[in-house]
Amino acid sequence: MTARAPAIEVRDLRHSYGDLAVLKGVDLEVPRGRIVALLGSNGAGKTTLVRILSTLLRADAGVATVDGHDVAASPAEVRAAISLTGQLSAVDDILTGRENLVLVARLRRVPGPGGVADALLARFGLAEAGARRVGTYSGGMRRRLDIAMSLVGEPSVVFLDEPTTGLDPEARREAWAAVRALADGGTTVLLTTQTLDEAERLADRIAILHEGRIIVDGTLDELRALIPAPTVEYVERQPTLEEVFLAVVGGKDRS
Numbered sequence: 001m002t003a004r005a006p007a008i009e010v011r012d013l014r015h016s017y018g019d020l021a022v023l024k025g026v027d028l029e030v031p032r033g034r035i036v037a038l039l040g041s042n043g044a045g046k047t048t049l050v051r052i053l054s055t056l057l058r059a060d061a062g063v064a065t066v067d068g069h070d071v072a073a074s075p076a077e078v079r080a081a082i083s084l085t086g087q088l089s090a091v092d093d094i095l096t097g098r099e100n101l102v103l104v105a106r107l108r109r110v111p112g113p114g115g116v117a118d119a120l121l122a123r124f125g126l127a128e129a130g131a132r133r134v135g136t137y138s139g140g141m142r143r144r145l146d147i148a149m150s151l152v153g154e155p156s157v158v159f160l161d162e163p164t165t166g167l168d169p170e171a172r173r174e175a176w177a178a179v180r181a182l183a184d185g186g187t188t189v190l191l192t193t194q195t196l197d198e199a200e201r202l203a204d205r206i207a208i209l210h211e212g213r214i215i216v217d218g219t220l221d222e223l224r225a226l227i228p229a230p231t232v233e234y235v236e237r238q239p240t241l242e243e244v245f246l247a248v249v250g251g252k253d254r255s
Contacts, residue, residue, distance in 0.1 A: 024212030
């Protein structure tokens, strides 16, 4: 395996639930150290694809490798190389932020769990809240902690399945900053989302999954080039509701 080999490679991946074909021959490459957003409507197969890549579900046909390991033939090696953060937060409300991180570090048999926890709390701006019970955290803080927990053991690939579902605009921006920090640190991220502005802000590449296949895969500029150039009109731009909301609340971290 060379340094330039993609972190994730998928070839002609297929999966059905009974008579319902969900993945009908998916092809996808995710470069190392990049964020790739997988867009698709409900039922498009995004979560099914992530479940196959994270060894939680076996494909009916096709080949998929993660960090150079075949997901079907070497699931243990794949699981050692990845982390998965789903739509629902995996944090324990009764424990403190630090205790959550220490628990995961011990489960993954990482040396020095206390030091690992402290480093991740500092990295994600949670050091001052580390001794507080997670039940007192804001939505954005909880998601940042959830993402921090996904980095215990330094996985090379992180799957984020619609990580900002249900978050308010301020919390979403906190989560976006945490995701961007993953790639800046060299981690490969496959992000599934239905939120177009999330993909625009975060992704180095965007793939659109539709009716069981990847129909478009490229950078944002490459995708924009697929449609005719817009007619230039000069209009007064009004602030979006999200911009108004953040201006009113001051965009402060709710700790």
